[in-house]
Amino acid sequence: MVSRVRAELRKLLGLPTAWVGLVLGTLTAPAIVLLNAPYTRRAIAAGTLTDTSDLGLRDLGVGLIGPMVLGVIAVSSEYTSTSQHAPGARQLTATLTAVPDRLRLLVAKTAALVLVVAAQAAVAATATLGLTQVLHGDHVPAPAPARVAGAILYWTLTALLAYAITLITRNGIVPLTLLVINSTVVSVSYLLTKITDLASYLPDIVGAQMFIRDADFPVEIAPLTAGLVMTAWVAVLLAIGAVLFQRRDA
Amino acid sequence: MITVDRVSKTRSRTRILHDVTFEARPGRVTGFLGPNGAGKTSTLRILLGLDRPESGAALICGRPYRKLDRPLTTIGALLDGSGAHRARTARAHLRWVAASNGLPDSRADEVLEIVGLTGDARKRAGRFSLGMSRRLGLATALLGDPEVLVLDEPVNGLDPVGIRWMREFLRNSAAQGRTVLLSSHLMSELAEIADDVIVIDKGRIVARGSLAEVTGDHRTLEDAFFALTATEAVRPW
Numbered sequence: 001m002v003s004r005v006r007a008e009l010r011k012l013l014g015l016p017t018a019w020v021g022l023v024l025g026t027l028t029a030p031a032i033v034l035l036n037a038p039y040t041r042r043a044i045a046a047g048t049l050t051d052t053s054d055l056g057l058r059d060l061g062v063g064l065i066g067p068m069v070l071g072v073i074a075v076s077s078e079y080t081s082t083s084q085h086a087p088g089a090r091q092l093t094a095t096l097t098a099v100p101d102r103l104r105l106l107v108a109k110t111a112a113l114v115l116v117v118a119a120q121a122a123v124a125a126t127a128t129l130g131l132t133q134v135l136h137g138d139h140v141p142a143p144a145p146a147r148v149a150g151a152i153l154y155w156t157l158t159a160l161l162a163y164a165i166t167l168i169t170r171n172g173i174v175p176l177t178l179l180v181i182n183s184t185v186v187s188v189s190y191l192l193t194k195i196t197d198l199a200s201y202l203p204d205i206v207g208a209q210m211f212i213r214d215a216d217f218p219v220e221i222a223p224l225t226a227g228l229v230m231t232a233w234v235a236v237l238l239a240i241g242a243v244l245f246q247r248r249d250a
Numbered sequence: 251m252i253t254v255d256r257v258s259k260t261r262s263r264t265r266i267l268h269d270v271t272f273e274a275r276p277g278r279v280t281g282f283l284g285p286n287g288a289g290k291t292s293t294l295r296i297l298l299g300l301d302r303p304e305s306g307a308a309l310i311c312g313r314p315y316r317k318l319d320r321p322l323t324t325i326g327a328l329l330d331g332s333g334a335h336r337a338r339t340a341r342a343h344l345r346w347v348a349a350s351n352g353l354p355d356s357r358a359d360e361v362l363e364i365v366g367l368t369g370d371a372r373k374r375a376g377r378f379s380l381g382m383s384r385r386l387g388l389a390t391a392l393l394g395d396p397e398v399l400v401l402d403e404p405v406n407g408l409d410p411v412g413i414r415w416m417r418e419f420l421r422n423s424a425a426q427g428r429t430v431l432l433s434s435h436l437m438s439e440l441a442e443i444a445d446d447v448i449v450i451d452k453g454r455i456v457a458r459g460s461l462a463e464v465t466g467d468h469r470t471l472e473d474a475f476f477a478l479t480a481t482e483a484v485r486p487w
Contacts, residue, residue, distance in 0.1 A: 007350035014342045015335065082331045085380040085407065089331020093300065094343075094390060097327050098350040100299040100316040249301035 001108070004099055008074075008112035011095075017073050018116075025066010025120055029128040032059045037135045044139045052140045053147075056132030057211050060151050061183070063124050067117045067155045068179045071162030074113045076172025092250050102246050106167075110238075113163055114156055121155035150210030150223055160234045161203055167241030193218050203233040251276055252398060252431055257296055257306035265453060266292050269306065272448045272458050274431040276397070279424045281444030281461075282433040283475065289453040290433040291330075294402050298327050310398055322351040325398040326391030332383040333390055336376025340367055340386050343375060348393050361389040366415075380407035388416075399423055401432040405439055417443050441471040451479040 012018050033056060043049040078092040099105040129143050165175040182188050183204065192199035200206060200219040209217060209226035221229070252274040259267040267289050274280035284290050295301040297308040299315030307314060310325050318324055334343035344358035362368050365385040370378070378386060384407055391399060399420070405413045420443055424430045434440045440447065447464040449457040456478045457464050461471065468474035 003352040004350055007346045010342070010346040010349055011335075014338050014346065016337050077335055080335070082334060082336060083376060083378065083380075083383055085383060086331035089329070089333065091333060091335045093329050093331070094333030094347060095350075096300055097298055097315075097329075097333075098322060098347050100318060100321055102316075249295075 001104075004104060004108035005111045005115075007098070008108045009115065011077070012070070012074055012112055012116060015073060015077055017077075018070060021066045021069030021073070022116075022120055025063045025069070026124045026127070027063075028065065029060045029063035029124055030131050032062050033128055033131045033135065040136060044136060051213060052136070053143070054212055055136060055140050056129040057143060057147060057151055059132070060125060060128050060155075061208070063128075064155065064158055064183050065180055066120055066124070067159035068162045068176065068183070070117055070120075071113060071159035072166045072172045072176045072179070074109060074163055075166035075170075076176075079170050079172075096250050103242070106242055106245060110160070110163070113159055117156050117159040118152060121152040124155075125151050146223070147211040150227065153227060154207045154210055154230070157207060157230050157234050158204070161237065164234060164237035164241045167245055168237070201229055203230050206230050206233075251311055251429055252280075252297065252400070253307075253309045253312075254293065254297060255307050255309070257293065257303045257308055259292060259296065259301070259304050261292075267296075267303070267453045270450065270453070270455055271306075272455060274398075274429050274446070276429045277424055277427050278445040279420055279430045279432065279443050280446045280448065281440040282431060282448050282450065283437060283440055283471075284433075284435065284450035285479070286435055288450045290435075290450060291402055292453075293450070294327075294329070294400060294431075294433060297400060298325075298329070320351045320394070322347070322353070322394030322396060324394070324396055325400060326394065326396040328384070328387045328391045328399075328401040328404055330402060332375055332378065332386040334375035334383075334386055336374065338375055339372050340375060340378075340389075341371040343386070344389060344393060347390055351394055353393055357393050361392045364392060365389045381409055381412050384408060384412075388419075397427070398429040399431070401430075403434055404432050405434070405436065413439070437470070437472040437475055441465075447471065449475060449478050 044052065078095055079090055081087050082089045082091060095105065125148055129148065132140055162175060162179055166172055169175055189199060189202040189205050193205060197219050200217060206221060206226045207230035209221045210223045254270055254272050257267055257270045258265065270293055282290050296303045297315065310318065315321060340362060341358050344361060345355050348355060348357045362371050365388050367382065367385050367389060370382060375386060405416055408416060420430050420432065441461065444461055447461050448455060449464065465471050465474045468477060
């Protein structure tokens, strides 16, 4: 088990794209805090910022591109063609000949992803919240540990969501495009909440309620419930992905 | 020892393998011969646990591939391509594969030396020529010093020096008591190295036995092949 997880860690961290995800995901949120500092100061001074305990935690959202990239490429790298000489050849062949028990393989792969993303989330959260304290310390309460843990869990579950979707699609381009657009350009899930309250239970919307309080969520959901709902989404998608992975020919 | 027992497979409603049955024994090079599309790769993929048979079983040393723990120490496989992600260096690829089977990092450099790629250890797999990819694939197969080798068209893309090297390597492996199973559509090449020959055509085994048995009264293995598969040696021009 340990050797398989080690192999999966090496595989993931040996990909240049993984490092793009790691660097982008870790640095974007602290950078936004820095860039927004003058605006935030004015807002605090003017009294328009009501709940300052969300500061920093809210900025963490932009870093989610990191876990999304990591979750997608952990799977899609198995399916990309390895060379122009052999268009059908993929890394998956090497992976499955080395670890033929597919369930064990998925457990190791998932564990490696969780380790990497949880570590990244911890670093990003520490940097973002630490910077927020340094810049606006007088006005911002120290973040509650439970909310920080919620944010780290949100990052990890987001990575697993991307990972599970890619297990189903076996191609990274579609899930990555959809997920990144949804989290940056136009949040389709957020727009849906304007139409139906049910959309509040979509994974990305509900998950944010684990650690963000003061946003215009149409339905207020307790952090614990929010965590459980998002976990359920991830569990169901992972189960579908795992069953397909077991059944399909490689 | 490899045992393939009545393996059948259907893909897109077409039966591509019909009760394929054969053995590959230790200490011998077994050639798996057939035209393109005859079912060689499909059979090997089932043997390696990559694809599932519809019925029948393929066993390595008595066990299905999926039940092997640390399979690389029992069997090494070379399929199409090297199996290395384009962005990875040869050494990085070999090291993760080694790690997955609890093998030490030092094995990566050892197998690179065996296949003559020491100087390219830090080169990315995406920049490898076809011949180099094959060597890297073989290096991966050798990581666990396995007693069984399965190779799909191993000489494809190799230059004459590489072909000769591969031939000697496989002969030596068999001489050391290993089971060597290789597929090819190159009959003269197979006649050079195989002790035993299995001929597959349209998903059915049409002949199996020693090279001499399969060749029979025919002048060459090639003549025997065309007689067995009842394919006319049509002039393509």
